[in-house]
Amino acid sequence: MNVLNRIPPSFGRNLNKMNRRFFLFNLFFLIELFFYSIYKFLTYPVFKSFKIVKISLDNLKEGVNEFPENSIIVLKKGKDFKVLSSICTHLGCTVKFISKNNYFQCPCHRSIFSINGDVIKGPAKKPLKELKFTIRRGFLIIKA
Ligand code: FES
Numbered sequence: 623m624n625v626l627n628r629i630p631p632s633f634g635r636n637l638n639k640m641n642r643r644f645f646l647f648n649l650f651f652l653i654e655l656f657f658y659s660i661y662k663f664l665t666y667p668v669f670k671s672f673k674i675v676k677i678s679l680d681n682l683k684e685g686v687n688e689f690p691e692n693s694i695i696v697l698k699k700g701k702d703f704k705v706l707s708s709i710c711t712h713l714g715c716t717v718k719f720i721s722k723n724n725y726f727q728c729p730c731h732r733s734i735f736s737i738n739g740d741v742i743k744g745p746a747k748k749p750l751k752e753l754k755f756t757i758r759r760g761f762l763i764i765k766a
Contacts, residue, residue, distance in 0.1 A: 675764045679757070686719045686737070692766055694753065695719070695726070697737065705753040705764050706739045712746035726750070 675692045682703075687696040690708060693716060697704040708716050708726075715730035725742060726735040734743040739750030755764040 673766045675766045677762045677764065679760050679762060682762070686721075688719055690716055692764075694764060694766055695750070696762065696764075703755065703757070703762060704738070705755045705762070707751040707753055707766070709751070710746055711741075711748040711750065712744075717750065 673692075675689070675694060677687075677689065677694075677696065681687075682696055682698050684698055684700075687698060688694075688708065689696070693708045695706040695708045695717075697706070708718075710717050710728040710730065710733055712728065712731055712733050715728050717726040717728045717733075717735060719725075720727050724737055726737075726739070727733070728735075728746065731745050732743070733741065733746035735746070735750050736742050739752065741747065741749055753764050753766055755762055757763070
């Protein structure tokens, strides 16, 4: 018996439906992928990273100064300054200074960072990001 005789006559039509469905599914997937790529491109952090924060030197006390509204930590030791981002390098929560232990702790997954921003305990693997700044006319100008 010929093998072709066993194939039902509706086989070709079903195959066409499947191909059309498969084609439309892939077309919609590609359209979604296209718009998602544009969205990700436009919201890439490069375009958000030009925020400038100005803090008066008179407002800074010796030691740790936290500015959670700008996600900034300013460390002052005499006339030396160091500016850190308070955004945890694990998943982006805001770390808080625990003065009795002299370290920063993330409330989300309990990562601990030293006063210089180095990782003491994970899950975070990278230190807190150090931010560039300049001092001009009594203000700390930070590129956050
Ligand atoms: S977000 Fe900070 S430890 Fe996970």
